[in-house]
Amino acid sequence: MAQLHDLEPVDSLKDPGEPKSAARILAAIRQAEQAFLDYQDVCDRIDRVYARKDDYRSGEWTDPDYDLFWASMEILKPAVYAHAPQPVVTPQFKDRRRLQNLTAEILERGTTVALLRAGIDEVMTGVRDDLIFYNRGQMWVTLEDGRDGRRISIEHLDRKDFLHEPARKWADVGWVARRAWMTREEMRKRFAAHSGEAFKHASTSVRREDQALGGADGSRKAGVWEVWHKRDNRVYWVAPDAPFILDEGEPHLELDGFFPCPRPAFGTLRARSLMPVPDYLRYASHFSKINQLTARLYLLLDRVKMKGLIPAGGDIGTAVEQALHSDDDELLIPVPAAAMMESSGNFVVWLPLKDIADAIQGLIGARGQLFNDFYQLSGISDIMRGASQAQETLGAQQLKSQYGSVRVRGKIDELQRIACDVTKISAEIMAEAFGPELLLEMAQMELPRKAELERRAKAIEDAAEKEMEAIGRQAKAMAEAAKAQDQEIEPAAAEQQLQAAQQQIISKYAVQLRQIAEAVPIEDMMTLLRDNRARGFAFEIATDSTILTDEIAEKASRNEFLTAFTGAAQGLMSFASLGQEGAKMAGEVLRFVLAPYRAGRTLNAVIDEFVDAAPQLAAAQAGSSGLSEAEQSMSAANQKMADAELRKSEAAIAKVQADTAKTQQEMQFKVAEAQTKAQQEGQRLQLEMAETRGNLAEQARRIEKIGADIQLAFARLGIERRAEQRADVKTAAEVVGETHRNLTNPDVIPAKAGIQL
Incomplete structure (x- = not known):
């Protein structure tokens, strides 16, 4: 080659x-x-060994080999890859910019949906098998x-x-x-x-x-x-x-x-x-030797049968050959009695089994050593195979597990790397070729267009302008009304009140305008996605782990995160209470402490937002506004308006107090005047009463004279008539006398008259 x-x-x-x-x-x-011809030939051989294609073709279902290769590959599969990757798209720099963060979220959601539709789990499983078998x-x-x-x-x-x-x-x-x-x-x-x-x-x-x-x-x-x-x-x-x-x-x-x-x-x-270079080449010699030893074991085990010779007849050589080649589990073969008795002296001679058993034990030991050599070479430790010893400590078992995972860590990292790379390629294709409506549909999100944001901003500005004009007209009307009533208006106070009302309107619509300004339109998002250079520098695309998660280790990791978070938060409280600078330093230290932990995208975002907001929270607690210049202006205007209202309230209170004092003085004067009048009226009544007493005395004398005249008349009229008239006159005289006594008594007359002297 x-x-x-x-x-x-x-x-x-x-x-x-x-x-x-x-x-x-x-x-x-x-x-x-x-x-790559030689490489492909080795891979074809691996396929035959793993799938036992020769057995399929021959139709034989016997298993003379120890299929250690198949068992080892089945152990490695879940250890290397367990579940589909989850895309993670985050801004390159964690500066909380709205456009970058929202675009990253849309791209992450869209990529997640795209990978699921593409059957990424099945694809990754095929890549995993190729990596394990063929590297x-x-x-x-x-x-x-x-x-x-x-x-x-x-x-x-x-x-x-x-x-x-x-x-x-x-x-x-x-x-x-x-x-x-x-x-x-x-x-x-x-x-x-x-x-x-x-x-x-x-x-x-x-x-x-x-x-x-x-x-x-x-x-x-x-x-x-x-x-x-x-x-x-x-x-x-x-x-x-x-x-x-x-x-x-x-x-x-x-x-x-x-x-x-x-x-x-x-x-x-x-x-x-x-x-x-497929790993099978490094294990092939071990597999071959193990299979050879396994085949010999099966052969010797087949020879472990009860076979013996008895005296009867026939040739000894033929009998021994028949005993060795017979498939019967129990067999007694007749041989010449004289020959048997000469050789052993027994009636039954059994074929020796101890030598066979010793050979079997030796083969089992040799094969076990080959197993150990293979485990050391392949990195499949006994803890990965589920084998453990009762006397082993937890630390020893964890060490074995860690050792085994380290040996396959290279393949795990490669699978995670290729998952990350294919995610990046998919994200690039989506950013270049997918339209905004499709991206938003896949992400299940909604973004406004620039025209819509402009219409909303224009509507808010028009509403604010109308309210400003209404405030102006209202102020003008109030000034004209005051002028018509000849009331004097202080220009500075009127201007201040007008500005305060205008600041209220501004503060009312400023929040809505700020929300519109912070909104990300579809056009800006697509511009960022279409820009190759900006996209490459703006986003970091990765995938979550694809390996099988240990539940106990996951719980321990989360508890460790919670402990670290709680300890750091409590330890940094003193710094956070020092104001904005202290809160900023405490937030950065907290972020540094929690950085090694994989808390998840959502929790990391919340932590970042909390750290960013820490200085403002500290400023709010310390009494500092921490607001922007426009917000500070509005706050100052509101404060001025509140001060003006306070001064107006104080003036009103002073006026009420003065009116109250005046009223009290008037009431005191009226009371004194009433008392004087009462004294004068009392003196007048005393004079009138004295005069009345004199008149009553005169009337009494007249009554007495009348009584005397009546008595004289009674004397003249007769004795019976005189007695009756005397009783009547006596009664009238008693009434007049009682009236006279009451009028002349100073303790009774006032009570009767109801006058306070």
Whole structure:
């Protein structure tokens, strides 16, 4: 086989003399196939060993071999790859810019959906198997237009359907090629418009793989190679035995790495080359020896049977040969009695089994040592195989597990790297070829257009302007009304109130305008995605782990994160209380402490937002506004308005207090005046009462005189009549006398009259 460094690279696959000729391209493909011929032969041998194809063909179901290769590969599969990768798209710099963050989120969501639609798990499983068996796995990305619109197609390529220019390192590879098997009808639909009937010269056959699987329809297909040549900046389609290029053109995908495929997932490579060396070659001798020892064990075990000789007749040599070759588990063969008695002296002589048992024990020990050698060589430790000893400590078992994972870490890293690369290629294709509506539909998000944002901003500005005009008209009306009532208005206070009202309107609509200004329109997002250079510098695309997660280790890791977060948060409280600078330093230290932990994109974003907001929170707690200049102006205007209102309230309170004092003085004056009047009225009443007493005395004297006159009259009228009249006169006299006494008593008269003296 020609060495890779002996193969001269082809500067151009295009023949300048015959531009439509496919000779150079086909020659380069044959050269690459020849370079990888030995590798493909080893891989074919691995397929036969793993799939036991010889047993299928022979129809034998006996298993004389110890199938350690199959068992080892089945152990490695879940250890290397367990679940589909999850794309993670984040801005290159965590500066919380709205456009970059929102675009990254849309691209991440869209890529996640694209990978799921493309069946990334099945593709990764195929790459994993190729990497484990052959130390090379590859996939290919294609943009397809279907009835449901554009979509990303990711294919796992068979090891024989992928070729690249032989080189020492991937950066030196000038072209890559993938083979698609097509019928003549498929070739006619695809290439007839570009190269006419050139496809008819392509050699077709029923593929060996189809024959092995029964050949569903027996259709004949040709292997059409799609070649991407970096130096030519062209894509060629050629087929064996077809002398002309079936199709060619500039790359229909503008990719940063030019090729629509990532660097293959490589295992062990030959020094200074991209030639894989399957691990099977390192284990083949162990497998062969183990199988030989296993076959001998089975042979000896078949010989462990109860066989003996008895005296009867026949030849001893013939009897021994019959005993050795017989398949019966129990067998007694007659031999001449005299010969048997001479040799052993026993009536029954059993064939010896102890030597066979010792040989079996020796073979088992030798095979066990080969097992241990293979485990050490392959890195499949006993803890990975589920084997453990009761006396081993937890630390010893964890050490074994770590050792085993380290030995396969190279393959794990390669699978994660190729998953990341294919994610980047898919994201590039989506950014270049997908429209904004399709991207938003895949991401399940909504973004406004610039025209819509401008209309919304214009509507808000118009509403604010109308309110400003209304405030102006209201102020003018109030001034005219005050002037009509001959009220004096202080110009400075009126201007201040007008400005305060205007600042309220500004603050009312400033939040809405700020939200519109911070909104990301579709046009800006697409501009960033279409810009190759900006996209490359702006985003970092990766994938989450594809390996099987240990549940216990995952819980321990999360508990460790929580402990680190809690400890750091409590330890930094003193710094956070020192104001903006202290909060900023505490936030950066917290971010540094939590950086090694894979907390997830959402939690990391929340932590970043909290750290960014820490200085403002500290400023708010310390009494500092921490606002922008416009917001500070509005706040100052509001404060001035509040001060003016406070002064107005204080003036109103002072007026109320003065009015209250005046009212109290008036009430006190009225009370004093009332008291004076009451005293004067009392004196007048006393005089009137004295006069009344005199009048009553005069009336009493008159009554007494009348009484005397009546008594004299009674005397004249007769004794009976006189007695009755005397009683009546006495009663009247008593009433007059009581009235006189009451009027002359100073303690009774006021109470009767109801006057306070």
